[in-house]
Amino acid sequence: MNDYCGKKRWRGSAGRAIVRGAVAAVAMLAVSGVACAAGKYQGGKSQDKREEIARPTTPPAITPPAGNSVFLVGHATGTQGYVCLPGSAGVSWTVNNARPEATLFANTLGVDVQIMTHFLSPNTNPNQFAPNPLPFGSPTWQSSVDSSKVWAQPGRAIAAGSDPSCPNTGSIPCLLLQVIGSAQGPAGGKLLTETSFVQRLNTKGGSAPAAGCVAQTDVGKQALVAYTADYFFFRADR
Secondary structure, three states: OHHHHHHHHHHOHHHHHHHHHHHHHHHHHHHHHHHHHHOOEEOOEEOOHHHOOOOOOOOHHHOOOOOEEEEEEEEEEEEEEEEOEEEOOEEEOOOOOOEEEEEEEEEEOOEEEEEEEEEEEOOOOEOOOOOOOOOOOEEEEEEOOOOOEEEEEEEEEEOOOOEOOEOOOOOOOEEEEEEEEEEOOOOOOOOOOOEEEEEEEEEEEOOOOOOOOOOHHHOOOEEEEEEEEEEEEEEEOO
């Protein structure tokens, strides 16, 4: 009886609490890794050189300016959303920029832990680099750790398949995006607020469909196309 009750409790609320605790512990390890990668800065120098993230080798067109270093990397899986709209030469999936929707992960002890979400949203705290007027929505990344967020605008791009950093021909381009706004989390979290540039590299998939948007009768159709990519987050050196 006691053994049965123990198993029952394990499957019940106590078991769920233990599982939640284990998941939280793994998440905290990921957070610790993020913190170490970000480094502790004092007097303009990183205090933990061993944990700095290597700057990826990329063509000049999508390389951030000197004086910016990587502090965080996320491996994204999600979709690019398209809508068929009329344009100057008929109809097209690509009249508007694609709408991203993705989850970013970091690997900790062999487990992929969610660290961020990626989506399109209004920029509520623009910086000096933000266009005027602001677009309807800007690419957004929000931390799963402290809910801080950044908005960016697509800048320069290279075609997929044109460089080892962007090897998969036919996929969405690799990009350099400049941050145009940021916001702290509701409890004052600042993990992402110092981001200056975001690189999208190693894209796979995500391009607009080859069919389905060819006539006026197709206007309004929507498509979600799966993609993966690596996102590198840069901040200005101190």
